[in-house]
Amino acid sequence: MVPSYVPLSYYLLLSGFLFACGVVGFLIKRNIITIFMSIELMLNGVNLSFVAFAAHWHALAGQVFVFFVMVVAAAEAAVGLAIIIAVYRTRETLNVDQVNLLKL
Amino acid sequence: MGGAVNLLAQRHPINSALSLIAVMAALAGQYLLLGAEFVAAVQVIVYAGAIMVLFVFVIMLLNAGEEEETKGSRVAILLGVPGVLTGSVLVAWVVLRHSGTASVAIGGLPGHPADIAQLLFHDFLLPFEVTSVLILIAIMGAVVLASKPEATARKGD
Amino acid sequence: MTANLNLWLIPILPLAGAAINGFFGRKSSRQAVTTVGLFFSGAALAWALLVVARVSSATLPYHEYLAQWIRSGNFSVDFAFYLDQLSLVMLLVVTGVGFLIHIYSVGYMWDDPSYYRFFSYLNLFMFFMLTLVLADNYLVMFIGWEGVGLASYLLIGFWFTKDSAASAGKKAFIVNRIGDFGFLIALFLLIKHFKSLNFDQVFQSVAPMGAETAGAGLLTAVGILLMVGACGKSAQIPLYIWLPDAMEGPTPVSALIHAATMVTAGVYMVSRSHVIFERAPMALTVVAIIGTLTAFFAATIGIAQTDIKKVLAYSTVSQLGYMFMACGVGAFSAGIFHLMTHAFFKGLLFLAAGSVIHAVGGEQDMRKMGGLRSYIPWTFLTMGIATLAISGVPPLAGFWSKDEILWKAYQASWVYWLIGLVTAFITSFYMFRLLYMTFFGNYRGVQADAHGSHGHDTHGHGEPHESPKVMLVPLMILAVLSLLGGLFGIGNRFEHFLAPVFESGAYSQVLGDAASARPMAEDPGGNSMEYVLMGASVAVAFLGWYLAYLLYLKRPELPQKIADSLDGFYEAVVHKYYVDELYAAVFVKPLIDGSTRILWHGVDQNIIDAAVNDAGDGARHVSDEVRHMQSGNLRSYAGWIAAGSAVVIAVMIWMWTGAR
Numbered sequence: 035m036v037p038s039y040v041p042l043s044y045y046l047l048l049s050g051f052l053f054a055c056g057v058v059g060f061l062i063k064r065n066i067i068t069i070f071m072s073i074e075l076m077l078n079g080v081n082l083s084f085v086a087f088a089a090h091w092h093a094l095a096g097q098v099f100v101f102f103v104m105v106v107a108a109a110e111a112a113v114g115l116a117i118i119i120a121v122y123r124t125r126e127t128l129n130v131d132q133v134n135l136l137k138l
Numbered sequence: 139m140g141g142a143v144n145l146l147a148q149r150h151p152i153n154s155a156l157s158l159i160a161v162m163a164a165l166a167g168q169y170l171l172l173g174a175e176f177v178a179a180v181q182v183i184v185y186a187g188a189i190m191v192l193f194v195f196v197i198m199l200l201n202a203g204e205e206e207e208t209k210g211s212r213v214a215i216l217l218g219v220p221g222v223l224t225g226s227v228l229v230a231w232v233v234l235r236h237s238g239t240a241s242v243a244i245g246g247l248p249g250h251p252a253d254i255a256q257l258l259f260h261d262f263l264l265p266f267e268v269t270s271v272l273i274l275i276a277i278m279g280a281v282v283l284a285s286k287p288e289a290t291a292r293k294g295d
Numbered sequence: 296m297t298a299n300l301n302l303w304l305i306p307i308l309p310l311a312g313a314a315i316n317g318f319f320g321r322k323s324s325r326q327a328v329t330t331v332g333l334f335f336s337g338a339a340l341a342w343a344l345l346v347v348a349r350v351s352s353a354t355l356p357y358h359e360y361l362a363q364w365i366r367s368g369n370f371s372v373d374f375a376f377y378l379d380q381l382s383l384v385m386l387l388v389v390t391g392v393g394f395l396i397h398i399y400s401v402g403y404m405w406d407d408p409s410y411y412r413f414f415s416y417l418n419l420f421m422f423f424m425l426t427l428v429l430a431d432n433y434l435v436m437f438i439g440w441e442g443v444g445l446a447s448y449l450l451i452g453f454w455f456t457k458d459s460a461a462s463a464g465k466k467a468f469i470v471n472r473i474g475d476f477g478f479l480i481a482l483f484l485l486i487k488h489f490k491s492l493n494f495d496q497v498f499q500s501v502a503p504m505g506a507e508t509a510g511a512g513l514l515t516a517v518g519i520l521l522m523v524g525a526c527g528k529s530a531q532i533p534l535y536i537w538l539p540d541a542m543e544g545p546t547p548v549s550a551l552i553h554a555a556t557m558v559t560a561g562v563y564m565v566s567r568s569h570v571i572f573e574r575a576p577m578a579l580t581v582v583a584i585i586g587t588l589t590a591f592f593a594a595t596i597g598i599a600q601t602d603i604k605k606v607l608a609y610s611t612v613s614q615l616g617y618m619f620m621a622c623g624v625g626a627f628s629a630g631i632f633h634l635m636t637h638a639f640f641k642g643l644l645f646l647a648a649g650s651v652i653h654a655v656g657g658e659q660d661m662r663k664m665g666g667l668r669s670y671i672p673w674t675f676l677t678m679g680i681a682t683l684a685i686s687g688v689p690p691l692a693g694f695w696s697k698d699e700i701l702w703k704a705y706q707a708s709w710v711y712w713l714i715g716l717v718t719a720f721i722t723s724f725y726m727f728r729l730l731y732m733t734f735f736g737n738y739r740g741v742q743a744d745a746h747g748s749h750g751h752d753t754h755g756h757g758e759p760h761e762s763p764k765v766m767l768v769p770l771m772i773l774a775v776l777s778l779l780g781g782l783f784g785i786g787n788r789f790e791h792f793l794a795p796v797f798e799s800g801a802y803s804q805v806l807g808d809a810a811s812a813r814p815m816a817e818d819p820g821g822n823s824m825e826y827v828l829m830g831a832s833v834a835v836a837f838l839g840w841y842l843a844y845l846l847y848l849k850r851p852e853l854p855q856k857i858a859d860s861l862d863g864f865y866e867a868v869v870h871k872y873y874v875d876e877l878y879a880a881v882f883v884k885p886l887i888d889g890s891t892r893i894l895w896h897g898v899d900q901n902i903i904d905a906a907v908n909d910a911g912d913g914a915r916h917v918s919d920e921v922r923h924m925q926s927g928n929l930r931s932y933a934g935w936i937a938a939g940s941a942v943v944i945a946v947m948i949w950m951w952t953g954a955r
Binding site: 056095110 | 139142143151154155162165171172173177180185193197200222226229230233253254258262269272273275276282283284286
């Protein structure tokens with residue numbers, strides 16, 4: 035039997051878990067593209083929490099905001115990947131540790 | 139959840155990309171359960187369909203291989219991971235303690251496209267327009283950044 | 296209650312002169328500087344005489360309020376001047392003798408390149424001294440007190456390019472300071488207990504207090520501390536050491552500051568505070584003992600000195616001892632009387648000595664003088680008069696004042712009297728010794744010697760010559776005063792004049808009994824005794840004269856023989872009993888060593904410098920470590936962000952739960 039009511043906290047915990055995975059991935063991974071994907075994972079987690087709250091408080095604005103987040107994520111992904119390509123051309127590597135021109 | 143963990147576990151970025159797609163699909167299902175039909179549809183079409191495809195393209199283009207072992211930053215692992223874990227544990231603890239009996243009904247808030255559109259074009263018109271400009275700029279930027287250097291140089295003279 | 300006397304003009308006029316000469320003197324001609332210097336000090340004298348003329352005893356004491364100074368709670372001190380008989384006497388002495396010395400200096404310092412600076416300092420000194428004398432409260436007096444110390448330093452070290460002069464100036468100022476410390480503590484005690492430094496207010500608060508015969512109390516402490524200050528300023532034991540060294544300054548300075556006026560400030564201050572001292576018999580005894588001992592001690596040193604100015608310096612210390620002895624036995628007016636006559640004849644002695652030095656081209660060693668009376672007769676005449684005066688030969692001024700002191704001392708204790716008498720004998724002896732060595736016998740000096748030891752006399756001259764009139768006239772005026780000055784005191788006239796100050800009913804009511812316990816000169820029973828003592832001191836004066844005559848004129852080979860036979864003791868006397876060496880070893884050297892090792896190396900280098908350097912080094916090291924944060928490595932940045940955000944979340948949760 036599917037329960038009719040799901041406690042809000044489940045959604046929030048899941049959202050938090052996804053977010054945490056994203057951050058950990060960001061920290062652990064060395065491939066820049068993988069790092070980017072971790073960022074997308076974080077954004078997804080946040081989206082989930084938005085929708086959950088929207089349903090909880092019966093505010094449709096939450097879903098609208100999810101829409102916006104997705105749009106921005108798309109734009110950001112496009113630009114980010116373009117940058118990666120540009121960096122790859124000069125550095126020949128996708129290893130983030132070797133892109134350390136910001137070093138003091 | 140499994141997808142998320144797998145993303146971390148995989149060494150080859152393409153595998154991580156595929157697990158991410160899996161995560162997104164699962165999330166789309168969650169949205170449906172919450173009654174956000176429009177959002178779920180957009181998730182599948184835009185996120186999983188467009189963005190991840192883009193990712194896969196780039197991975198293939200750059201021929202990203204398995205991740206090498208390089209000596210990275212110790213700080214990231216030593217400080218960051220415990221930090222994240224602490225933060226999430228704290229948040230979880232708060233959520234669990236104070237959530238009480240809050241619950242969401244299945245299919246709680248029907249998110250008809252008509253209703254969303256109503257909101258989008260009335261209350262959130264300005265953000266809507268701004269984001270469209272944002273996308274435009276992003277496209278231009280991506281094109282410029284990703285074009286070959288000789289191409290831009292040739293454009294210059 | 297009376298018309299405004301404008302007392303403030305008296306100190307301000309010399310101050311104006313000092314300022315004008317100080318700022319503009321360098322580019323001005325000698326004549327201009329002279330005019331300014333003489334005009335302002337003369338104007339001060341003129342105004343002082345005017346004040347005297349306009350004043351009659353009925354209107355004294357006179358207060359002149361100038362400006363508010365300190366108002367703190369119920370303690371207040373103002374800029375104000377005060378005139379009574381005591382300050383009147385001091386006023387006339389300071390302005391009169393001061394003006395004469397200004398005139399004298401025109402001649403003496405004429406060839407000096409820093410002519411203008413001398414007059415500027417001299418006028419400055421007059422300003423401070425007059426402030427001291429006319430002060431209405433201890434704090435304004437202290438301004439003058441410190442100021443004359445400063446002026447003394449400036450003038451002693453006038454030829455500052457000379458090491459010995461610069462050191463002498465420093466020594467004077469520093470030793471003075473030590474005395475000032477005592478003075479200051481006395482002032483603090485006064486403030487604490489009487490909430491005022493105003494003479495009238497303090498004395499009125501003190502008056503009802505009984506005499507502290509039982510033991511040392513507040514007034515005794517104040518008295519002794521004030522005496523410490525006086526010891527510093529007036530060169531008594533143990534702080535007299537600066538005065539002989541002060542002879543490095545030009546002779547007019549020695550005459551004015553270290554004979555006639557500044558060194559008498561201590562006596563004036565003690566006399567002014569007589570209300571306090573009369574109620575603190577222990578303090579008075581201390582004063583008397585110090586005065587008597589100093590008088591005797593300094594006189595013995597004077598016997599063996601060969602520098603003409605040093606003899607006079609020790610003589611000054613000795614005579615000041617007499618004044619303190621007088622104050623110490625309660626005979627304040629006698630002390631002031633001697634102060635006045637001493638200003639006359641000691642000032643004269645110094646000026647004449649300057650004339651002698653000028654005559655022989657800068658030489659100060661008496662062994663190289665002799666037989667000068669044919670060359671410089673006027674100087675000889677005036678100096679002779681002064682010598683008679685200081686030795687106490689009647690009817691000159693010194694006799695009257697010194698005898699008055701000895702008589703009052705006898706009434707207190709025959710010990711004081713005896714020591715005073717012996718000292719008078721020694722005084723007479725060394726003064727006539729000076730006279731004989733300088734003016735009689737054969738001239739032993741080096742002729743045609745161009746540079747004097749003090750560089751002021753640059754014209755070479757073949758033989759000793761008399762001084763210019765501008766220097767001689769003041770000598771003569773002072774000689775007349777030394778001759779006739781005693782008339783002020785005949786028949787206790789002086790004492791009566793000062794009676795309103797010292798025996799004023801307002802202050803000595805309670806002491807009515809104590810005062811009558813000490814018989815005054817009017818006491819009929821003591822009159823014959825007084826004549827006996829008078830005869831004794833005259834006899835002693837002539838005895839000293841004769842001895843000097845014997846040793847230095849008749850049989851000049853004797854002194855050397857006596858010196859040889861006394862050998863070690865004689866050496867000690869010549870070296871001033873090695874007091875300076877003792878002080879140097881006990882106080883000065885440990886102080887300098889301690890300062891070097893502890894303050895310089897320990898504190899300054901190891902603590903302060905180290906702190907600054909280490910702060911700099913520390914900053915550098917810290918930044919060296921922190922530098923590594925900026926690695927350019929993306930992941931480490933992310934790591935920091937994650938950690939930081941965890942902290943922020945934690946804090947927020949903590950605050951949120953706390954607020955709940």
